[in-house]
Amino acid sequence: MSRSTKNSLVEVRIPKKPEFLRVVRLLVSGYASRWPISIDEVENIKVAVSEACNTAIQDSCEEECEEQIAIKCWHEGNQLVFEIKDKSHKGKSQDDIGELHEERGLGMLLIKTLMDEVDSKFGPNKGAKITMKKNLRSA
Amino acid sequence: MSRSTKNSLVEVRIPKKPEFLRVVRLLVSGYASRWPISIDEVENIKVAVSEACNTAIQDSCEEECEEQIAIKCWHEGNQLVFEIKDKSHKGKSQDDIGELHEERGLGMLLIKTLMDEVDSKFGPNKGAKITMKKNLRSA
Amino acid sequence: MDLMIDVKKEKGYTLISVNGEIDLYNAKELKDRVGYVCDDSPDGGDLIIDFKDVDYIDSTGLGIMIGIKRRIAESNGGLVLVLHSDRINKLFDITGLKNIFTITRSVDDAVAALKKG
Amino acid sequence: MDLMIDVKKEKGYTLISVNGEIDLYNAKELKDRVGYVCDDSPDGGDLIIDFKDVDYIDSTGLGIMIGIKRRIAESNGGLVLVLHSDRINKLFDITGLKNIFTITRSVDDAVAALKKG
Ligand SMILES: Nc1ncnc2c1ncn2[C@@H]1O[C@H](COP(=O)(O)OP(=O)(O)O)[C@@H](O)[C@H]1O
Ligand SMILES: Nc1ncnc2c1ncn2[C@@H]1O[C@H](COP(=O)(O)OP(=O)(O)O)[C@@H](O)[C@H]1O
Numbered sequence: 001m002s003r004s005t006k007n008s009l010v011e012v013r014i015p016k017k018p019e020f021l022r023v024v025r026l027l028v029s030g031y032a033s034r035w036p037i038s039i040d041e042v043e044n045i046k047v048a049v050s051e052a053c054n055t056a057i058q059d060s061c062e063e064e065c066e067e068q069i070a071i072k073c074w075h076e077g078n079q080l081v082f083e084i085k086d087k088s089h090k091g092k093s094q095d096d097i098g099e100l101h102e103e104r105g106l107g108m109l110l111i112k113t114l115m116d117e118v119d120s121k122f123g124p125n126k127g128a129k130i131t132m133k134k135n136l137r138s139a
Numbered sequence: 140m141s142r143s144t145k146n147s148l149v150e151v152r153i154p155k156k157p158e159f160l161r162v163v164r165l166l167v168s169g170y171a172s173r174w175p176i177s178i179d180e181v182e183n184i185k186v187a188v189s190e191a192c193n194t195a196i197q198d199s200c201e202e203e204c205e206e207q208i209a210i211k212c213w214h215e216g217n218q219l220v221f222e223i224k225d226k227s228h229k230g231k232s233q234d235d236i237g238e239l240h241e242e243r244g245l246g247m248l249l250i251k252t253l254m255d256e257v258d259s260k261f262g263p264n265k266g267a268k269i270t271m272k273k274n275l276r277s278a
Numbered sequence: 279m280d281l282m283i284d285v286k287k288e289k290g291y292t293l294i295s296v297n298g299e300i301d302l303y304n305a306k307e308l309k310d311r312v313g314y315v316c317d318d319s320p321d322g323g324d325l326i327i328d329f330k331d332v333d334y335i336d337s338t339g340l341g342i343m344i345g346i347k348r349r350i351a352e353s354n355g356g357l358v359l360v361l362h363s364d365r366i367n368k369l370f371d372i373t374g375l376k377n378i379f380t381i382t383r384s385v386d387d388a389v390a391a392l393k394k395g
Numbered sequence: 396m397d398l399m400i401d402v403k404k405e406k407g408y409t410l411i412s413v414n415g416e417i418d419l420y421n422a423k424e425l426k427d428r429v430g431y432v433c434d435d436s437p438d439g440g441d442l443i444i445d446f447k448d449v450d451y452i453d454s455t456g457l458g459i460m461i462g463i464k465r466r467i468a469e470s471n472g473g474l475v476l477v478l479h480s481d482r483i484n485k486l487f488d489i490t491g492l493k494n495i496f497t498i499t500r501s502v503d504d505a506v507a508a509l510k511k512g
Contacts, residue, residue: 010151010153010154011152012150012152013149022173022299025334026165029165030162030166034158043365068148106341107337110336160419179482193418246454253489
């Protein structure tokens with residue numbers, strides 16, 4: 001990780017529970033607002049990050065789940081990067097994962113439409129990582 | 140850490156730079172609002188946590204500092220707990236630390252007045268940890 | 279800010295006003311409340327859902343709106359959504375839901391749209 | 396939301412209006428801007444600082460207000476703070492700063508307070 005990236009890195013971990021989504025949205029929109037970016041784009045980021053957390057919560061959480069979601073935000077080149085990571089799909093098979101991916105269609109559609117670059121990795125018994133980037137206004 | 144504590148634990152790490160204080164305040168007030176607590180008490184928590192971060196930033200940061208501040212929030216019994224931790228006072232002696240403590244008088248006064256319980260540990264070459272608690276309205 | 283849902287029976291239709299952020303946390307609450315209204319309504323009962331002070335809706339909320347639409351269509355009722363904010367309109371737009379729903383900017387327009395059928 | 400500072404020379408006093416959150420990040424900006432005003436003002440020049448839309452101030456901001464008070468007192472000027480919100484008033488209260496500053500709730504009251512001396 002480069003020095004400039006580290007200098008801008010904000011990390012947050014929340015329990016895999018929907019009641020903490022609002023906190024993530026507050027953090028993410030506050031974070032994005034620090035850079036040269038329109039209010040509308042900040043809202044886009046808010047929706048996209050929140051949708052990625054939805055995926056993590058819905059795919060893998062039981063009632064008394066003790067797992068966390070880790071969200072990282074940083075600045076790289078002329079982009080803001082948001083990485084949403086969760087650890088496990090509790091033994092779900094590759095097929096199940098494919099199915100989940102389908103179900104989450106609306107969420108993934110929003111993410112892909114609202115962000116400039118999106119990369120997602122889902123693996124059986126591995127968890128998921130979604131990385132998304134938003135271009136900043138050039139100075 | 141108990142299960143109920145873990146179920147409510149939100150952690151955030153920011154660079155030791157004042158431009159990220161606002162993000163912490165957004166997160167902390169969003170977090171506190173989830174519990175039975177008045178808006179005024181939420182504001183009190185916001186000020187206290189932000190002051191604790193001030194201490195961390197002012198005591199130890201050089202221009203191109205790559206260190207982080209770690210803030211943890213959790214629910215325990217009938218209280219919300221906020222822990223603000225930073226790693227190093229860059230070789231400051233016990234005397235320097237005492238002096239710093241004096242300088243930060245106004246900030247510590249605010250923290251102690253606005254929170255219900257405060258515990259702080261400063262150590263030479265060790266960093267600092269401030270733990271503060273706010274009682275919730277009983278149900 | 280939790281979700282606030284207000285239900286009013288008017289002449290010829292039911293008006294449901296929603297305030298807050300609709301997300302995975304509270305979307306089920308919205309689904310249940312609207313479900314009760316449908317249970318209580320005669321077949322062919324019309325519904326206006328006013329997103330009064332909704333400044334955020336996620337895919338869960340959008341999914342629930344699709345379910346409500348389906349249910350009301352089955353009982354031959356009409357459904358109009360009142361979306362005040364540009365943001366929310368945009369989300370219905372990019373998901374293609376704009377083409378499925380009748381959407382207006384005010385409750386008056388929604389009432390008019392119901393009358394037209 | 397960055398700090399917005401507006402300076403107006405009125406008859407007999409300078410009015411500085413502040414909007415935003417005053418914290419460690421931007422307190423120096425406030426200090427500098429008020430400093431320039433003091434540099435430009437004659438000895439005995441009066442100052443009103445209107446915390447118009449300030450909904451947050453931290454110890455750094457409070458510390459800077461103390462510095463400004465000291466500086467203006469040295470040049471025999473008057474200083475009145477206009478604090479609109481209960482929150483900000485509370486912070487001046489619990490830190491004991493209420494006893495050091497002349498504080499009003501409106502700019503009109505502040506002008507009157509300056510006239511009384
Ligand atoms: N191809 C993949 N399939 C499934 N999960 C993946 C895959 N790649 C990454 N992950 C998930 O992301 C986590 C970390 O990925 P990695 O790229 O090494 O990021 P980091 O360096 O931030 O830890 C893994 O623990 C796993 O949960
Ligand atoms: N007495 C102390 N003096 C100085 N620093 C302390 C002291 N106690 C704790 N700290 C700081 O807090 C950090 C962790 O303290 P600890 O109580 O072990 O918390 P945790 O279990 O969360 O790591 C230490 O790394 C140190 O920086």
